[in-house]
Amino acid sequence: MELVFALVIGTLTATGVFLLLRARTFPVVMGLTLLSYGVNLFLFASGRLTTGGQPILGSTDNYTDPLPQALVLTAIVIGFAMTAFLVVMALRNLADNDDDHVDGKQPKQDAHTSKLEREVTGK
Amino acid sequence: MNHWLTAPILIPLLGGILQTFMGYAPMSLRRTLALATTVLIVVATLGLLFMADDGSYRVYAFGNWQPPFGIVLVLDRLAAFMLVMTSVLALFCHLFALGGADEGNRQFHTLFLFQLMGLNIAFLTGDLFNLFVAFEVLLIASYGLLMHGGGTARTVPGLHYVVLNLVGSAIFLISVGMIYSVTGTLNMADLAVKIPQVTGENLHLVKAGGMMLLVVFALKAAVLPLCFWLPKAYAHATAPVAALFAVMTKVGVYAIIRVYLLVFGDDAGELANLGMDWLFPLALITLAMGVIGALGANNLRSLIAWQVIISVGTLLAPIALGSREGISAALFYMLSTTWTVGGLFLVATLIASNRGGAADRLITAPKMRHRTCLSALFMVGAVAAAGLPPLSGFFGKILILKSVEPGANMAWLWSVILIGSFLTVVAYSRAGSIVFWRTVDGHLEAKDEQHWPTSFAAGALTALSIVIVALAGPINEYTDAAAAQLLDTSAYLEILDAPMVGEDN
Numbered sequence: 038m039e040l041v042f043a044l045v046i047g048t049l050t051a052t053g054v055f056l057l058l059r060a061r062t063f064p065v066v067m068g069l070t071l072l073s074y075g076v077n078l079f080l081f082a083s084g085r086l087t088t089g090g091q092p093i094l095g096s097t098d099n100y101t102d103p104l105p106q107a108l109v110l111t112a113i114v115i116g117f118a119m120t121a122f123l124v125v126m127a128l129r130n131l132a133d134n135d136d137d138h139v140d141g142k143q144p145k146q147d148a149h150t151s152k153l154e155r156e157v158t159g160k
Numbered sequence: 161m162n163h164w165l166t167a168p169i170l171i172p173l174l175g176g177i178l179q180t181f182m183g184y185a186p187m188s189l190r191r192t193l194a195l196a197t198t199v200l201i202v203v204a205t206l207g208l209l210f211m212a213d214d215g216s217y218r219v220y221a222f223g224n225w226q227p228p229f230g231i232v233l234v235l236d237r238l239a240a241f242m243l244v245m246t247s248v249l250a251l252f253c254h255l256f257a258l259g260g261a262d263e264g265n266r267q268f269h270t271l272f273l274f275q276l277m278g279l280n281i282a283f284l285t286g287d288l289f290n291l292f293v294a295f296e297v298l299l300i301a302s303y304g305l306l307m308h309g310g311g312t313a314r315t316v317p318g319l320h321y322v323v324l325n326l327v328g329s330a331i332f333l334i335s336v337g338m339i340y341s342v343t344g345t346l347n348m349a350d351l352a353v354k355i356p357q358v359t360g361e362n363l364h365l366v367k368a369g370g371m372m373l374l375v376v377f378a379l380k381a382a383v384l385p386l387c388f389w390l391p392k393a394y395a396h397a398t399a400p401v402a403a404l405f406a407v408m409t410k411v412g413v414y415a416i417i418r419v420y421l422l423v424f425g426d427d428a429g430e431l432a433n434l435g436m437d438w439l440f441p442l443a444l445i446t447l448a449m450g451v452i453g454a455l456g457a458n459n460l461r462s463l464i465a466w467q468v469i470i471s472v473g474t475l476l477a478p479i480a481l482g483s484r485e486g487i488s489a490a491l492f493y494m495l496s497t498t499w500t501v502g503g504l505f506l507v508a509t510l511i512a513s514n515r516g517g518a519a520d521r522l523i524t525a526p527k528m529r530h531r532t533c534l535s536a537l538f539m540v541g542a543v544a545a546a547g548l549p550p551l552s553g554f555f556g557k558i559l560i561l562k563s564v565e566p567g568a569n570m571a572w573l574w575s576v577i578l579i580g581s582f583l584t585v586v587a588y589s590r591a592g593s594i595v596f597w598r599t600v601d602g603h604l605e606a607k608d609e610q611h612w613p614t615s616f617a618a619g620a621l622t623a624l625s626i627v628i629v630a631l632a633g634p635i636n637e638y639t640d641a642a643a644a645q646l647l648d649t650s651a652y653l654e655i656l657d658a659p660m661v662g663e664d665n
Contacts, residue, residue, distance in 0.1 A: 111293065134316070
């Protein structure tokens with residue numbers, strides 16, 4: 038279970054970081070979401086992974102730590118609110134700059150590629 | 161248990177909630193209530209300052225849970241000092257905002273008060289996870305404030321600011337998880353007990369967690385590789401917001417002082433003084449970077465934004481060395497630089513509003529209005545910020561220079577700070593002479609729209625630099641005592657045995 042769990046966290050984080058480094062706001066938002074999933078799972082694992090455990094000391098041999106679950110819950114709520122805000126910011130950026138590049142403006146395209154693009158998109 | 165500790169959190173919370181529901185009330189009523197809330201915060205924090213001055217720790221345990229099981233608020237000299245610094249700055253920023261900056265968004269006062277609440281929680285909390293929550297509270301309010309006032313110029317810097325801080329939050333959570341997985345606690349006092357006992361493989365885990373925590377705090381404090389978001393964001397924010405943000409980087413500095421002196425301090429066994437050998441050169445490079453940025457700035461507000469980075473570098477260098485004198489000097493300089501930079505942001509905005517189309521860009525323009533008054537204010541601010549005698553920045557820098565012991569560190573610190581200060585003076589004189597002296601023929605078409613709150617707030621905040629000089633003795637005694645209290649970590653651990661309500665003692 039540990040291996041699967043670690044791989045999931047690793048994949049989520051790696052994908053998140055990769056998307057975070059993209060130049061468009063939409064992949065960046067997706068990247069941050071995936072990153073926060075990875076982080077939440079990681080926090081959850083910081084209380085050790087047990088199945089069928091009880092969160093009360095002394096009741097069974099199989100004890101699970103309840104505190105990381107409370108931390109994860111807080112982190113989920115905060116991450117959700119922040120993502121919602123970020124989506125609004127990204128939309129505002131799109132509306133203000135007519136472009137969803139993270140720096141507001143696209144780098145200038147040379148004539149050849151823009152001609153190609155016109156041909157491809159039919160604009 | 162001391163219930164007064166919750167006052168700096170509850171007052172802005174309740175005041176902010178009140179403002180939320182008053183979005184359609186008359187402007188004058190909203191402004192009066194909002195300003196009254198900020199005045200109340202100042203009174204409460206001053207009360208806490210006098211309370212903390214006896215040198216003991218005061219604890220408030222939420223829900224009467226014995227620490228380390230519940231969240232605690234802890235008041236000591238450093239926390240009270242930060243609270244007063246923030247609330248006084250906020251009072252003048254708020255007053256400035258009444259001059260018209262609060263129009264255009266019904267929730268400006270709400271966000272402003274929630275921002276103060278987040279800052280106050282961060283200064284008072286004694287729990288690492290609660291510190292994360294405080295960061296999030298102050299950040300989400302700051303996102304709103306940064307975007308306040310509209311204008312497309314703010315969108316992109318705002319987006320960068322939000323994304324960077326969200327990544328910072330993710331790293332914060334990872335490091336909190338790593339530290340918790342080994343120590344099983346997040347209470348700072350309890351961490352200070354548990355960290356020295358960590359051995360073997362777990363040591364690396366805690367070490368990695370601690371270093372990641374330093375990355376997060378360095379991002380908040382805008383230390384060099386993580387400082388490039390700041391100049392754009394601050395230079396584009398509305399004046400009172402930019403001035404209030406002068407304290408935001410200090411939250412990062414505060415967190416470094418609190419966590420690294422207490423949890424990874426001299427008594428932390430194998431993890432003693434974790435990361436401080438990294439912080440010292442980084443602080444000096446940050447200072448140098450700030451000076452270069454200030455020299456290259458093409459408008460007044462980005463010049464001042466780079467001044468924020470200069471002051472972070474100057475502050476962190478003595479903190480990284482960790483001597484009592486150094487921490488005391490850093491606290492003194494922090495008070496001076498926060499108020500001065502805040503005042504300069506306000507003055508720069510007044511200058512911009514009196515220069516017509518040229519605004520605060522460093523270009524020749526027709527003669528501005530109110531030139532004498534504004535140039536005097538700018539000079540006071542610039543002298544205090546650059547650290548020239550006789551104003552407060554000079555005393556702060558002298559204390560920092562005096563605090564290092566002779567050696568390689570001293571050579572580096574002295575040369576970087578002194579050359580940096582000289583070049584800062586050059587940057588300010590260049591900016592001042594272009595803005596105030598080099599004029600072209602012509603006249604300004606825009607009407608004179610000066611309101612008394614804006615001029616008064618900008619003048620008073622700048623003049624606080626003179627007040628610091630007048631009170632330099634008592635302030636320095638206080639910061640000395642605060643530094644001594646910080647380095648004596650054994651007293652902090654006694655909060656673990658603090659009696660709860662209802663126990664027989």
